[in-house]
Amino acid sequence: MNHGDNTAGGLLTGRRLVKAHGRTEALRGATVTLDAGEILAVTGPSGSGKSTLAHCLSGITRPDAGSVTYAGRRLEELPEKRLSELRRTEFGVVFQFGQLIPELTAADNVALPLMLAGAGRAEARATAGEWLERFGVRGQEDSRPGELSGGQAQRVALARALVTGPRVVFADEPTGALDSLAGEQVMTALVHTVRETGTAVLLITHDAQVAAYADREVRLCDGVAAPQGAAA
Numbered sequence: 001m002n003h004g005d006n007t008a009g010g011l012l013t014g015r016r017l018v019k020a021h022g023r024t025e026a027l028r029g030a031t032v033t034l035d036a037g038e039i040l041a042v043t044g045p046s047g048s049g050k051s052t053l054a055h056c057l058s059g060i061t062r063p064d065a066g067s068v069t070y071a072g073r074r075l076e077e078l079p080e081k082r083l084s085e086l087r088r089t090e091f092g093v094v095f096q097f098g099q100l101i102p103e104l105t106a107a108d109n110v111a112l113p114l115m116l117a118g119a120g121r122a123e124a125r126a127t128a129g130e131w132l133e134r135f136g137v138r139g140q141e142d143s144r145p146g147e148l149s150g151g152q153a154q155r156v157a158l159a160r161a162l163v164t165g166p167r168v169v170f171a172d173e174p175t176g177a178l179d180s181l182a183g184e185q186v187m188t189a190l191v192h193t194v195r196e197t198g199t200a201v202l203l204i205t206h207d208a209q210v211a212a213y214a215d216r217e218v219r220l221c222d223g224v225a226a227p228q229g230a231a232a
């Protein structure tokens, strides 16, 4: 699952992105590049446009202006069907509150993306079990999200985001609802896994301790990205 092909110029690049929500200009010309396999922290004050940036880069939202290029393909030029297929196969997402499906067990939550991609239930559940193991939540297969701790639920959400072998994971405040110990466990598990798989991570966080796990940090301010440099 190692992704080693040539992606000179960045795997995922948003150029001069502009996006308004009603009268609020959430992005005002932000340019951000994510390289293959890198962990990029996106920081900045509340309302600076971090989540909007992630939504544009992941193709959930189409920007009003600017372009998003993923592996040489312009997302804005893809028809809706191709775009959703690309998102399903190449991207994974994790949010502050894992947003697991409450009616499904942990194993079925993780198995679901594989089944959507055509795997049979038994095979998907077996693979899901391996991913739960990787994230230290084996033994919770049959628990529903409401029966898990916050940190366990986030580790299940990470397993779900990574189970299909995406090249990019978008993590929007993945530890935002956790205490610092659980947050550390989630980050350690995430970093360990993506280093193995070569998955790139766009890591949105308010927390300097979380940003410190990244290779690089970009700070958004009023919808514009500050010059990018190495994380401190």
Ligand SMILES: Nc1ncnc2c1ncn2[C@@H]1O[C@H](COP(=O)(O)OP(=O)(O)OP(=O)(O)O)[C@@H](O)[C@H]1O
Residues within 6 Å of the ligand: 021, 022, 024, 025, 026, 044, 045, 046, 047, 048, 049, 050, 051, 052, 053
């Ligand atoms: N669906 C929406 N409708 C209206 N305004 C929105 C919407 N989503 C975001 N905004 C506004 O756009 C701006 C940027 O929001 P965004 O959610 O991208 O910020 P953020 O940096 O992720 O903030 P936080 O750290 O609080 O999550 C804010 O002023 C916000 O109020």
Ligand SMILES: [Mg+2]
Residues within 6 Å of the ligand: 050, 051, 052, 172
């Ligand atoms: Mg946000």
